[in-house]
Structures are given as C-alpha cells and as structure tokens.
Amino acid sequence: MTWLVTGGAGYIGAHVVWALTGAGERVVVLDDLSGGVPERLPSDVPLVRGTVRDRAVLDRVIVDHGVAGVVHLAAKKQVGESMERPLEYYRENVHGLTVLLEAVVAAGVRRFLFSSSAAVYGVPEEDPVTEDTPCRPINPYGETKLAGEWLVRSAGRAHGLSTACLRYFNVAGAARPELADTGVSNVIPMFFDALTRGEPPRIFGDDYPTPDGTCVRDYIHVADLADAHLAVARRLTELPAGEDLTVNVGTGRGVSVRELADLVAEVTGIHEPAPLVVARRPGDPAGVVASAERIGAELGWSPRHGVRRMVASAWEGWRLRRPEAR
C-alpha cells in the first residue's frame, strides 16, 4: 500500500517520510511548497506540488499512486500569525482538511492520521496533561486543530475510516542536519538566532509557579515523533473501521526555559550575552507537560532522545544553513 503524506516536504513531514520509507512503506508526498523544501525528501519518493484544497489534484494522486492511507501534516502552524490572519488558518487547516477528507471518502481510502497539537488544550489546568484534559484552545491555530480532530473523528465514524489524531507537544531537533526546522518561531532556534547575532536570548517571565520561575514545556525529538507516526500508521491497518486513536506525543518530562537556555549555551559554546528576562507573554501557561501513558500503553512507543540531543542536532542544522554561525 502507499501512504499519501501531505506536507511531506516540511520539517516534521520529511522526518515522517524517511521513517515510513526506511521501514519499507511506499510513500507519495503532496506539498504546495509554501514552507516545504523538496531536497529534504528521499530521491525515490514522488513529490506532487499542489494544495490539499485542490480536489482534482487529490483525486489524481490517490488513483495514480494507489493510495490506501493518508498522513496529513500540511497546515499553517504559527500561533501569532493565526491571531492576525484567522481566516487564512481556517481556510488552510479546516477547509483544506474537509476537501482532503471528501477525496479520501470518495476514493474508499480507509486510514487517516491527523497532525494535531498540544495547542488544543489551551492553558491546561492539569499536570500532566492527559488526553481527557478539557480542550480549550486560546488561539485560532489551536481552534483549527481541535476542529480538525472533530472533522476527522466524525468522518471516520460516518464513513468507516480508522483514524488517529496525534497531539504533538514541543517538537525539536533533527534526525540529520539537512532535515532541521528552517523557521525561528520555536524557542531553540530563537535562542540560536539571538546568540549568533550577539544578542541576549529572551526569557519571557521568571515569576511563574515553577521550580526556577520560568515556563516548563515538554520537548519531543522529531525523530521520536516520526517513529510514533510509523507505529500509528501500522496500528491503523489493524484498527476496526470507524475507530479512532487520539494520543499525546510527548515525553512526560518537563524542561524549563532557563534549563534550555543553559543547555543552548553549553552546546553552542556561546555563553555571552546571558539570557535577559523580559515580561511574560500573554497566554503563556506556566507548565505544559504531556502524560505519555496512553501512547506507551497502546503502541509500546517511548521516546529515545533527550533534550540535549535535540539541542545539539538542531544546532548542527542551524550551522549547516548558516555557515557563518560560530
């Protein structure tokens, strides 16, 4: 069978493609290249340039490649941008998903894996965050991911698909430098960016009720996340029609921003300027750490890489693209 990986030329998507093909699965990628990099893909994986909002392209790809399952990663993903441009986020992330599901249902494809996010929880009141923690997203990005889960599960129940929604926590690192995240919207690349420009990395608030006062998050290595996709993709072939598996993908371990800043200084060897504590950002929860029990129990999956490996591999990727970096 062939898996259609939407957004497969993206940061996480390319890792998923390598994990699937490395395990002998056949893959075709659909990506509009709005953020994707074709060179990330294995040379023998076909890449179709197009949007998931284009039903004709979807119908053609599914038939031409004998697609029997979909891993849907294509989306817009920046929280701040989603607050400025909510309509674009709903168009890409919700309307795009609707068109894709229509094509999937019409073609009789039976397996569907959806990239969700810890953003569906908003500011969770529970620690650790389980899959039963109430979902109350606080920005349009998180709303589109929650609406996406509803769409996927409803379509699955009504049309007999086996579905999975993976709620990723903070994704970091790279399996190889050339697969690294190219953006600077996450904290680790933001720290690299500041330090390599000779500026202090900024810590937003150190008066939270956490051990060192800075926010605590759950960082998951992208290679571990990709392995989780492979395990879930295989489980989908056994899951009864209409059933859904919704799981957190995190490590269950919290790391504070201060700890991360120390690790970044150690890995990069850039200790000056020291981090600068600035005002809290509105809407930043003190701590968001996954309970990773369900995914462990359901799939026997557990993360293999720690946060040091994430920082070190992200730094290798950063230096590959910016040779001027020390």
Ligand SMILES: NC(=O)c1ccc[n+]([C@@H]2O[C@H](COP(=O)([O-])OP(=O)(O)OC[C@H]3O[C@@H](n4cnc5c(N)ncnc54)[C@H](O)[C@@H]3O)[C@@H](O)[C@H]2O)c1
């Ligand atoms: N990076 C994270 O920390 C994180 C956390 C939680 C969830 N996610 C989710 O994981 C998925 C992948 O994220 P990423 O970090 O790899 O982002 P990315 O921007 O690197 O990858 C997204 C890919 O989708 C493509 N794309 C966007 N809109 C498209 C469309 N309409 N049709 C076809 N292709 C389209 C882009 O070109 C890009 O290659 C997204 O759904 C994102 O919401 C990411």
